[in-house]
Every structure is written in C-alpha cells, then in structure tokens.
Amino acid sequence: xxxxxxxxxxxxxxxxxxxxxxxxxxxxxxxxxxxxxxxxxxxxxxxxxxxxxxxxxxxxxxxxxxxxxxxxxxxxxxxxxxxxxxxxxxxxxxxxxxxxxxxxxxxxxxxxxxxxxxxxxxxxxxxxxxxxxxxxxxxxxxxxxxx
Amino acid sequence: xxxxxxxxxxxxxxxxxxxxxxxxxxxxxxxxxxxxxxxxxxxxxxxxxxxxxxxxxxxxxxxxxxxxxxxxxxxxxxxxxxxxxxxxxxxxxxxxxxxxxxxxxxxxxxxxxxxxxxxxxxxxxxxxxxxxxxxxxxxxxxxxxxx
DNA sequence: ATAAATCCTACCAAATAAGTAGGAATAGTA
DNA sequence: TACTATTCCTACTTATTTGGTAGGATTTAT
Numbered sequence: 001x002x003x004x005x006x007x008x009x010x011x012x013x014x015x016x017x018x019x020x021x022x023x024x025x026x027x028x029x030x031x032x033x034x035x036x037x038x039x040x041x042x043x044x045x046x047x048x049x050x051x052x053x054x055x056x057x058x059x060x061x062x063x064x065x066x067x068x069x070x071x072x073x074x075x076x077x078x079x080x081x082x083x084x085x086x087x088x089x090x091x092x093x094x095x096x097x098x099x100x101x102x103x104x105x106x107x108x109x110x111x112x113x114x115x116x117x118x119x120x121x122x123x124x125x126x127x128x129x130x131x132x133x134x135x136x137x138x139x140x141x142x143x144x145x146x147x
Numbered sequence: 148x149x150x151x152x153x154x155x156x157x158x159x160x161x162x163x164x165x166x167x168x169x170x171x172x173x174x175x176x177x178x179x180x181x182x183x184x185x186x187x188x189x190x191x192x193x194x195x196x197x198x199x200x201x202x203x204x205x206x207x208x209x210x211x212x213x214x215x216x217x218x219x220x221x222x223x224x225x226x227x228x229x230x231x232x233x234x235x236x237x238x239x240x241x242x243x244x245x246x247x248x249x250x251x252x253x254x255x256x257x258x259x260x261x262x263x264x265x266x267x268x269x270x271x272x273x274x275x276x277x278x279x280x281x282x283x284x285x286x287x288x289x290x291x292x293x294x
Numbered sequence: 295a296t297a298a299a300t301c302c303t304a305c306c307a308a309a310t311a312a313g314t315a316g317g318a319a320t321a322g323t324a
Numbered sequence: 325t326a327c328t329a330t331t332c333c334t335a336c337t338t339a340t341t342t343g344g345t346a347g348g349a350t351t352t353a354t
Binding site: 174175176193194197205208209210212 | 296297298299300301302
C-alpha cells in the first residue's frame with residue numbers, strides 16, 4: 001500500500017498544477033484548506049518534493065509552490081519512488097532500490113524472482129506513463145462527461 | 148513491498164509441496180534448517196497458514212505440515228492477501244480490504260482512483276494465476292535448462 | 295516412558311509512519 | 325520602516341507495524 005506521504009503528494013501536485021495553470025503559485029495553507037491534509041505535515045511533504053526536484057518555491061508574501069516542469073512530465077512512478085520507496089514487491093527485483101536476495105542461493109534459478117520481475121514490469125507499464133496531467137484530465141473529463 | 152511473513156510463507160509452501168510430493172510431511176525445523184527462516188518465527192507463520200486454510204498439520208513424532216490442496220491450487224494472490232494485506236495500492240480500490248477514500252468527495256470522479264484500479268487489475272492478472280506449483284516448475288526448469 | 299513434533303499465550307525491541315512545535319529567514323506591501 | 329504572509333529548518337512526539345523471542349502445554353509414534 002502507498003503511504004500517506006505519497007497520496008498527499010499526488011493530491012498536492014494536482015492542486016499545484018491547477019494553480020500554476022492560472023498563473024499563480026500554491027501556498028501550503030491554500031492546499032491544506034481544500035484537501036484536509038494537515039498543514040504542518042503537508043509542509044514537510046512539499047519540502048521533500050522540492051528536494052527531489054518536483055517543485056520550486058518562492059518565499060515571502062504571495063509566494064508558494066510551482067511545478068518545476070510541465071504536469072505531463074511528472075510521472076507517478078518517479079513520485080512513488082521518492083515518497084514511498086520501491087515499485088517492486090521484493091528488493092531483489094527493484095530497479096532503483098536493488099538489494100541482493102538473502103534467502104536464495106541464486107537469483108537466476110529462483111522461481112519467485114521471475115514472477116516478481118513480471119509484476120514489477122506490469123506495474124511500471126502503468127505508473128511510468130501516467131502523469132499528473134493525465135490525472136487532471138481524467139478528473140475534468142469525468143466531471144463533464146459530455147465535453 | 149512484501150513483508151517477510153509473505154516471503155517466508157512462499158518459501159515454506161514450496162518446501163512443503165516438495166516434501167509432500169515425496170509422501171511425507173514437512174516439520175518446522177526441517178524447513179527452518181534449509182531456508183534460514185528463524186524457527187520460532189516460522190512456527191507462527193505456519194500457524195497463520197493453517198488458520199487460513201492453506202495447510203493441515205499432524206502433531207507428534209513424525210508429524211509436520213501438508214498442503215490442504217494441490218500446489219497448483221495455491222495462488223500467490225490469496226497468500227499475499229492473508230500474509231501481507233491488500234494487493235491494491237490504495238484502500239478505495241481494494242477488492243478484499245475496501246475502505247472508502249477519506250480525501251475525495253466522489254470516487255467516480257477521482258482521477259487517481261481509476262489509475263489505481265488499472266494497477267490492481269494488472270497485478271492481479273499475474274498474482275491470481277501464479278501458483279506454488281508454477282514456482283516449483285520454474286525452479287526445476289531453470290536448474291535443468293535442457294530438460 | 296520418551297522423544298519429536300505442533301499448539302498456544304504472551305511478551306519485546308526496532309523500525310517506520312504520521313504528525314506536531316517553534317521559530318528563523320525572506321519577500322512583498324503599505 | 326513596520327507588518328504580514330509565506331517558506332525553511334530542526335527537533336520532538338506518538339502510534340502502529342514488523343520481526344521476532346520465551347516458555348511451556350499438548351499430542352503422537354515408537
């Protein structure tokens with residue numbers, strides 16, 4: 001399961017992208033007010049997002065957060081890796097957090113390994129192509145089915 | 148990521164299936180010895196597997212654990228659900244552990260929801276068809292490529 | 295009887311997750 | 325210049341989950 005940091009991060013990025021589209025930054029409190037994410041917790045999540053390069057910020061009055069790239073270049077896979085950890089279900093098939101399997105002598109002959117690779121690829125096929133822009137499009141489309 | 152209970156459970160069930168194929172039960176210590184799973188921890192995992200109906204046991208000298216069904220009827224999806232929890236990455240798309248989403252007003256118009264359903268189905272497509280027997284076949288096949 | 299096994303209850307320690315507190319630094323505005 | 329709205333930074337707290345361990349009761353084959 002995704003942790004709350006990831007889920008909140010997705011929600012927050014959607015909000016920021018929408019604000020940016022209207023030419024203004026999104027402040028922590030504006031996001032917290034409309035999403036019910038605890039203010040201080042959100043602050044620390046946005047800090048992580050900044051360190052990871054997803055957003056930029058402007059301090060002071062009228063400041064807030066911006067996407068560092070267009071919303072169609074922010075992919076769920078990257079976001080989840082930063083906020084939640086590996087996409088894979090076992091470390092020995094993780095592309096970004098690989099750890100040698102401690103319990104099998106040889107990964108090449110481990111039956112579990114192969115299945116877990118399949119699973120990783122199937123997940124990645126979805127997560128690495130779905131962007132924040134896609135999520136926004138889906139929301140908008142679903143709210144106005146005749147558009 | 149899968150927790151250790153799940154990973155150990157998979158390893159243990161493979162061992163038990165192999166032992167059963169030779170007409171004898173698998174004792175906790177025989178499994179622990181060949182897999183490096185801590186003895187007492189394994190004991191508690193096997194207890195869970197019994198309660199969940201995956202295995203049967205016989206007490207006393209010469210006793211141990213049996214699969215309650217053939218190895219090709221023990222699927223990873225079922226095992227993971229019992230030992231690890233939901234397959235889905237968010238509770239609001241879980242088939243077996245559903246919880247209403249606390250942060251979106253309407254699931255039908257939530258853009259995240261739809262993607263998470265896709266992801267769940269992609270994972271399930273693999274996990275619900277892969278059995279312990281499949282894992283054993285893969286192991287055997289990979290160890291003897293010319294068979 | 296005895297040895298080999300499961301069964302059962304309780305406990306424990308470390309890690310992770312989720313969030314809070316308090317204030318310093320910065321930037322726009324009156 | 326003062327004020328206010330904001331991010332930035334460090335540290336703390338609290339609850340839950342994870343990965344075990346301890347110790348003994350019960351059952352069964354020999």
